[in-house]
Amino acid sequence: MNAPVLAAAKPSYAEIVARRLEALVPLDLQAQALVRTLSDRQTCPAGAELCGERGPALRPRFVVSGWAAKLRWLADGRRQILGFVLPGDAVGLCFKPHPLALATTVAITPLHTIDATPVLRAVDAPALAEAVRLMAGMEEALLLDQVVRLGRQTAYERICHLLLEFHDRLGDVGLSQNGSFALPLTQEVLADATGLSIVHVNRVLQQLRREQMIDLHGGHAALLDMEHLRRIADYRRPSPASWSGRDASRGAASL
Amino acid sequence: MNAPVLAAAKPSYAEIVARRLEALVPLDLQAQALVRTLSDRQTCPAGAELCGERGPALRPRFVVSGWAAKLRWLADGRRQILGFVLPGDAVGLCFKPHPLALATTVAITPLHTIDATPVLRAVDAPALAEAVRLMAGMEEALLLDQVVRLGRQTAYERICHLLLEFHDRLGDVGLSQNGSFALPLTQEVLADATGLSIVHVNRVLQQLRREQMIDLHGGHAALLDMEHLRRIADYRRPSPASWSGRDASRGAASL
DNA sequence: CGTTAGGTTGAGCAATATCAAATTCGGTGG
């Protein structure tokens, strides 16, 4: 029961979170048990604002199904998506006392979440504390990826890179296999994430289809040649190992 | 002596750090005293790599003069600057145990730094701990600004926005007055920060000069109509107040 | 002086945006 079998078609709610944490750090039995106790499931509809720049709307929670986006608006209505919240990710989680309302988080699809406070309170479970730290580090790494994508990559590269990110992140919780995963985003959302126009996103996707690099329809994506895509996008998997939490390596922080 | 007089022409090393922290949170006498004890001054030349993705080269330090940049390279040599380290900012500071080597930090000018570990160790000085947390929050806010700039602003807006950021950040440590400050960046660096080509940066700067919005030469910048610039760039000052550190407001975090 | 790094300018081009008009697709009510 505590060895997650990836074959399971519909992983349970807590199972998603367990997989996510396990991908970051091995969980001892105590930690696994605690994660499986997580409950207090809640639902919120697509379009709901989880936490805005105007104060929190939500206690810290893990998303167990559905997608959300962190975004900002410009005064004239332009919109930039800063990053996505995928199943297994946290919203409003704030281990480091660092309560910034720097962005708005919006549900892109209907969302199921569970209360995350038991994990935050589990100071006695070092593995969990470490996992939370690593999640924060991973979030920052994704943000840096986003800056590079927007600043120095072409439209074509940006989209490949973002699709690879989705694939790898979903893979961590068992929601992608062989380059194939559910992608519940409209091209408009993709445009706001990549800093492109909707029309141009559409054209790039067409091109990728023509080149047999992706298969994309009905809310489902398949990456048909991941090796090639990785080369095109200069994609490096943000692995916990590369910025591992060992104290010895401190000092290389970005702050 | 502990009431910083902004008129001072050449603020001392520790004074820069004191001002920076004071802009974030009021420092009690104990904290002020501790900051003034900071010493162990070091210099490093322009171009030096402070901390790379290959391990730390430096203990946590405050920069007291000079500029550095955090950046990433793509495989083909394209370069994206993620953010700048200005006087008063920290390098390798890592209060939250979060030692990621996610970017390379490079000195743009010769740099003077002082050891920051005494501040990190001062767990008994809550004001300092809070200030370090706020610095981390501010750094994240700047990163989000950078994403929006690159993703959804025009070349013209990006440059205005970045110049305003420099002005406000330098103002916090008394290094800008009336829109005027030293700007030791080549147009190439500006290009790598804004995701533009050198030539285009040059043209935008020309335009801003023609429009009497800026005066820029000899490593010195003057913003001639900040109100107008702020409107153009949709610039909002990242104030600590807006994402203040009060525990009550947690939950609105971006993670 | 020669050299070099940085800045400036022009011409042409490529990438991407904008506008407008289909067309497809997933429901939903009849």
Add this chain to the structure above:
DNA sequence: CCACCGAATTTGATATTGCTCAACCTAACG
């Protein structure tokens, strides 16, 4: 099952932004 509706996608034509290449200029410096 069918008709219809709105949202999402697709396509074409055209405009704009920003890039590339190449030259030239200028100031600092040995």
